[in-house]
Structures are given as structure tokens and as C-alpha cells.
Amino acid sequence: MDRAMPSVLVAVATSGLVAALALSPARPGLGWLITALAMAVAVTVAARSTETSVRKRNPGWAILAVALIAVGVFRDSRWLFVLCVITALVAASLAVAGTSLRGxxxxxINALTRLHWLRRGVREIRPRGNARTLLAVAISAVLLVVFGGLLVSADPAFETLVRSLVPTVDSSSAFVSVTMFVAAALFTTGLCWAMTQPQPESSLEVPEVSLRRVEWVLPISVLVLLFAAFVSVQLPALFSVAGDLPYAEYARRGFWxxxxVxxxxxxxxxxxSRLAPRETSADRIxxxxxxxxxxxxxxVIVAGAAARMWVYxxxxxxxxxxxxxxxxxxWLGLVYLLVIAAGxxxxxxxxxxxxxxxxxxxxLGLAVLNPDRLIADGNIDRLGRTGKIDYFYLTKLSADxxxxxxxxxxxxxxxxLYWPTTALAKAPDSWREWNLARAQARSWLVERHAPCADVPLRN
Structure with missing residues (x-):
């Protein structure tokens, strides 16, 4: 298909409009989930209405992508949400393009390279008598603005409702809305292209290489012997539970x-595993x-590294x-278990x-555990054991x-609690920014300034 079908154009426009109205890039919140759901529905409807949709769909990846975006409704941590958004984009791409490195x-990539496909679709609908439809849309917009403005000015309650639903229009908010529209529309274009086009031939195919047994057994054997020597020598230190300072520094030095490795x-x-021959039973053994x-x-090394980091x-x-x-x-430890199962x-x-x-x-599991709260709990528990705590670092954590x-x-x-709760109280969330962690933190507002001068921020 050399042009975008009308259903694809509708999906692109719908995703862009929802993103422009609902997304608030400054904060994780409900608007992100609304946009993700709107994009998922739009792409699904476009794919089902397009007869040339030939790729196998994987709804599991799509569900995972939406779940990752939903983290923004419950967690306030910016670094966590950024990781979730990036991962969700990858999951969405895998949902429509197949489970591979290219997918x-x-x-x-399609979002930036398939604009010509979108333009052809727009040009195709021009000569088909859609001018009347566009005129009807324009008239609807004019009526909405004129009569909506009159009704807003006629009733304060209705004005409050409209202002809560419609973002304030100024130069900065208009730029953000346009940016969100373009970003969502482009990514939806990339998803629709991948869903409606045949699977491209991969250019990353590894050529078949015929290796003799010694050519791969020798280097792998050397590596096995090296690892075995390291584990046998370092086994006591890898899993030592001593809490003294020298060992903690030793753990920090060796972890990275x-x-x-x-x-x-x-x-x-x-x-x-890709290059080694496996024709004979000896090769497979x-x-x-x-x-x-x-x-x-x-x-074993993974477990030792994790133990070092925990003690540190x-x-x-x-x-x-x-x-x-x-x-x-x-996670690397889990991957190695999967490798052993595959072997x-x-x-x-x-x-x-x-x-x-x-x-x-x-x-996603890390988000469920609430890492910022986990960090704060760990440091407070350490205060009870050692009497040491870095209060200054705790002030940099999110509302989580x-x-x-x-x-x-x-x-x-x-x-x-004074500084973050008062800051949140002064900057209330709109409907698109609503977040459970921030709402809960506001309920614990400390209205009276605590004597922070008497609190040592580093201990």
C-alpha cells in the first residue's frame, strides 16, 4: 500500500488531538494513560479497517506498553516514569512490528521516514468530494466557539467546568500542545505503517559460518576456566555478609x-550458540x-555482584x-536462567x-514496589541500626x-515533609496531571514550618 488509508489518517489525527489536550509533559499523570489508550484504540481500529493489514499482531506487547504508561497515574518519580515511557515505546513497536531487534x-524509525506515505493519503482524499465534509467541520468549530463563548460568559459554574477541561491557551502552552500533537501523530504513523505493510526483509541476517569444533571450543573453554578460577578464589568474598567498612569499599570497587563481565x-x-556446529551428537554435547x-x-558471578551491591x-x-x-x-540473573533452560x-x-x-x-515490578519509598525506607531503617542518614538526599526524592x-x-x-507538601499544595494538578502519589502527599500537608535549622541534613 503506497498511501495511508482514510482510517489511518483518522487514527493519526485522533491520537494527535488527544495528546494535545491530555498530555502534560512536565508531570506524570492521568493524561498519559488517556493518550496511550486513545492511541491503542485508534491504531487497532485503523488496522482492522485496512484490508492490507498483513502482520501478526501481538496484543501482549500492547498491554505491557499501556501498563508501563499507567505507572504515571500511581508514581510521581520522574526518572522511573521516563524509563517506563521509553520502554513502552519499544513495547508498542514490538506489538505491531514483530518480536525482533528491527521490530x-x-x-x-517509521515515524520519521514515512511522511510521504501520509502525504499521499492526504492528497488522495482531496478530489473525492470531501470539501463539504471539511466545510461542515469548519462550521461546527465556529458554532462551538461562538455559542460556547456566550454560554461560558453566562454562567460561572459552566465557566469553571470549561476552564477545568480546556487547557489555558498562551504561547508556552500552545507550543507544548503542538509539540505533543506532532509527536503523537508521528508515532501513530509509524505504528500504522508497521501494521499495514508486509514484513521487510531483514538486512541484519548473520551469514552461515562453518566452524570446526576446535575453533569455538578452545576460546569458550579458556573463558570457562578463567571464570572457574575467579569464582573459586573469590567465593568467600562474593557472598560475605560482613558489614565492615573495608568490605563495603571492596564491594563498590568490584561491582561494576x-x-x-x-x-x-x-x-x-x-x-x-549461533556459530557452533550441532550436526553430530558430540557437537551438541x-x-x-x-x-x-x-x-x-x-x-554465580551475577549473584555475587548483587550481594556486593546489597552490602554496599x-x-x-x-x-x-x-x-x-x-x-x-x-534481571541478568533471570536471563542466565533462561539461557540455561534454552541450552x-x-x-x-x-x-x-x-x-x-x-x-x-x-x-513494571519495580514501579509496583515504589522505588523512591523503598529507598527512603531503607535509609530510615539504616538510621535505626547505625544512627547515620543523609537527610539531604531524602529531600530530593519524589512524592512517592x-x-x-x-x-x-x-x-x-x-x-x-514541609517543603515537598507545600510545593505540591501551591501547584495543584489539573485533571490531566492527576497522580495518586501527589494527591496522597498533599493530604499530609505540613502547614507550619518545622525548625529545619536544628536538623542536620547530613549525618
Whole structure:
């Protein structure tokens, strides 16, 4: 199909309009979920009404994308929501373009490269007598503005209702609305193109390479022996539960190296499983034994790295970066378990899609756990054990941490709750910005300024 069908044009325009009216990019909120749902419905309707829709749809990815966007309704953490939005875009692309590396980025790429397809669709509807329809739309808009303006000026209650539903129009808000319209319309274009066009031939196919057994067994064996030596020497330190300061510094120093090692090893295992021959039973035995051993040793290193990070957090306190990296390590451990499961039968075509899905599910699970509150709770628990806490860092957390901050003793409690709650009270959410965490934090407003001068922000 060399042009966008009318149903696609309607989907693009609908998504753009909903985004322009509902999205507030400054804050996570209800408008993001409304826009995601509108976009999902618009693309689905466009695909079903287009006879040339040939790709297999995967509603599971679409549901995951909407769930990730829904995080903005319940969590106020900006860094968490940004990760969820980026991941949701990838999930939406996979839903319409197929589970592959190309499918993960096809919709965003199409959004920037398929404008000619959209233009042809617009040009095609011009000579078909739609001028009257456009005239009817214009007349409707004029009537809405004229009579709506008169009714707004006639009744204060109706004016309040309209102002709550319609965003204030000024230069800055108009620019934001136009930007949101363009972004949503472009991404919807990319989704519709991927849904209505045949699957393109991949240009990333790895050529068939015939390796002799020694050509892959030797390097993998060397790596296995190296990992085995490292694990045997470092096993006591990897899983030590000592909480002394020297070990905490040792854990910090070794963690990043172990994280890089585990990530690189996944690439080595994937390449070896792709290139190694498996025609004979001996080939398959070598493949299972060596790659299985490498995966098991890597799993031990992953567990050791996670243990190091946990002990380091227990000693120095919880932060966003440390919690996020620990979650990544736990996900890598799950991926290695999947690798071992795929290696048992030497069938791993399902592995990339499942690994990506578990990563997205892990991010969604992290959002359910409420990381900012988890960080605040961890630091408050550390205060009870060690008497040490960084109050200044707690003040930088989002409204998600407010329930944990209520556990602090006075005057620290009111001091740390005063600034965020009063800031939220001065900047109420509109309907499109409504967020459960911020609404809950406002209910704990500290109206009287606490004596923060007597509270040491760093302890």
C-alpha cells in the first residue's frame, strides 16, 4: 500500500488531538494513560479497517506498553516514569512490528521516514468530494466557539467546568500542545505503517559460518576456566555478609567490573550458540557442557555482584542508582536462567523475546514496589541500626517517598515533609496531571514550618 488509508489518517489525527489536550509533559499523570489508550484504540481500529493489514499482531506487547504508561497515574518519580515511557515505546513497536531487534525500533524509525506515505493519503482524499465534509467541520468549530463563548460568559459554574477541561491557551502552552500533537501523530504513523505493510526483509541476517569444533571450543573453554578460577578464589568474598567498612569499599570497587563481565558474557554465549556446529551428537554435547558451564559460572558471578551491591547499600545507604543497578543485576540473573533452560534442548529462538519481556516486566515490578519509598525506607531503617542518614538526599526524592518520611522522628519528620507538601499544595494538578502519589502527599500537608535549622541534613 503506497498511501495511508482514510482510517489511518483518522487514527493519526485522533491520537494527535488527544495528546494535545491530555498530555502534560512536565508531570506524570492521568493524561498519559488517556493518550496511550486513545492511541491503542485508534491504531487497532485503523488496522482492522485496512484490508492490507498483513502482520501478526501481538496484543501482549500492547498491554505491557499501556501498563508501563499507567505507572504515571500511581508514581510521581520522574526518572522511573521516563524509563517506563521509553520502554513502552519499544513495547508498542514490538506489538505491531514483530518480536525482533528491527521490530523494537521500527515504529520510531517509521515515524520519521514515512511522511510521504501520509502525504499521499492526504492528497488522495482531496478530489473525492470531501470539501463539504471539511466545510461542515469548519462550521461546527465556529458554532462551538461562538455559542460556547456566550454560554461560558453566562454562567460561572459552566465557566469553571470549561476552564477545568480546556487547557489555558498562551504561547508556552500552545507550543507544548503542538509539540505533543506532532509527536503523537508521528508515532501513530509509524505504528500504522508497521501494521499495514508486509514484513521487510531483514538486512541484519548473520551469514552461515562453518566452524570446526576446535575453533569455538578452545576460546569458550579458556573463558570457562578463567571464570572457574575467579569464582573459586573469590567465593568467600562474593557472598560475605560482613558489614565492615573495608568490605563495603571492596564491594563498590568490584561491582561494576562484574556487571560488565556478566553483560558481555551474554553476547559471547549468543554468538557461540549461533556459530557452533550441532550436526553430530558430540557437537551438541560440547555445546551443552561448555555453554552450560559458562552460564552457571556467570550466574554465580551475577549473584555475587548483587550481594556486593546489597552490602554496599546497607553500609552507605540506598540511592536511586544503586537500587536500579541492583534490579538490573537480578534481571541478568533471570536471563542466565533462561539461557540455561534454552541450552538444555538447544532451542533458543524464543529466548530474545522472552528476555525483553521479562526486562519490561521487571521494570513494571519495580514501579509496583515504589522505588523512591523503598529507598527512603531503607535509609530510615539504616538510621535505626547505625544512627547515620543523609537527610539531604531524602529531600530530593519524589512524592512517592512521602509515606516513608512519615516514619521519621520529630522534628525531622515535619522538616522533610514541609517543603515537598507545600510545593505540591501551591501547584495543584489539573485533571490531566492527576497522580495518586501527589494527591496522597498533599493530604499530609505540613502547614507550619518545622525548625529545619536544628536538623542536620547530613549525618
Amino acid at each position: 523494537a525500533v521500527e515504529a520510531p 567490573q562484574l556487571l560488565v 556478566t553483560a558481555l558474557t551474554l553476547g559471547v554465549i549468543g554468538l557461540a 560440547w555445546l551443552r557442557v561448555l555453554l552450560g558451564a559458562l552460564a552457571l559460572l556467570s550466574l 547499600q546497607e553500609e552507605y545507604g540506598f540511592t536511586v542508582l544503586r537500587v536500579l543497578v541492583l534490579a538490573c543485576e537480578l 538444555v534442548r538447544l532451542r533458543g529462538s524464543w529466548l530474545p523475546g522472552v528476555a525483553v519481556a521479562t526486562g519490561m516486566a521487571a521494570l 517517598a512521602a509515606p516513608a518520611l512519615r516514619r521519621l522522628p520529630q522534628p525531622q519528620r515535619d522538616c522533610l
